[in-house]
Amino acid sequence: PDNGRTLNHPVGSAGPACASHFLRVSSHFLRVSSHFLRVSSHFLRVSSHFLRVSSHFLRVSSHFLSGDVHFLRVDGHFLRVDGHFLCVDGHFLRSSTWLLSGLRSADSTGRERVRCTEQGLYRQSQ
Incomplete structure (x- = not known):
């Protein structure tokens, strides 16, 4: 019976610690993934801006191509x-x-x- 109590005591105390550790790790990965989502959306906005700028220069250059x-x-x-x-x-x-x-x-x-x-x-x- 003493062995059972000594085995159950560390397992019971380690359960909440493991859960909180995994919660911290998962929240860290959520923050990292949200950061990458924000960065990717920023690059999407930047790339769409350059696409708009390049299309503007294409329209301007099409006026001058014919001479x-x-x-x-x-x-x-x-x-x-x-x-x-x-x-x-x-x-x-x-x-x-x-x-x-x-x-x-x-x-x-x-x-x-x-x-x-x-x-x-x-x-x-x-």
């Missing part, structure tokens, strides 16, 4: 510089410092040029 610039988006405004008109914020603009010699009418004969003013487009005889 003819069609639309340049500057600060939310479209600036069309393909020889037809300059449009900024929906208004046709003309500045005395701008040389608009490339602006011609649709027939491209060279007899008429398109002059840009703040009111709109005007054909100008040469």
Whole structure:
């Protein structure tokens, strides 16, 4: 009977200690796994950001690949510089410092040029 009591006493006292140890270990692994989940989600967000940036540069480079610039988006405004008109914020603009010699009418004969003013487009005889 004494042997049974001495054997049961350490086993009974070691049970809660083992359980608390495994709880601490499992909570540690849970914290580590949550850390890796946060890190992986961060890298997913970073990679999606670089994907968006690369797609932006792909769209920008596709405008310049043909050699003819069609639309340049500057600060939310479209600036069309393909020889037809300059449009900024929906208004046709003309500045005395701008040389608009490339602006011609649709027939491209060279007899008429398109002059840009703040009111709109005007054909100008040469």
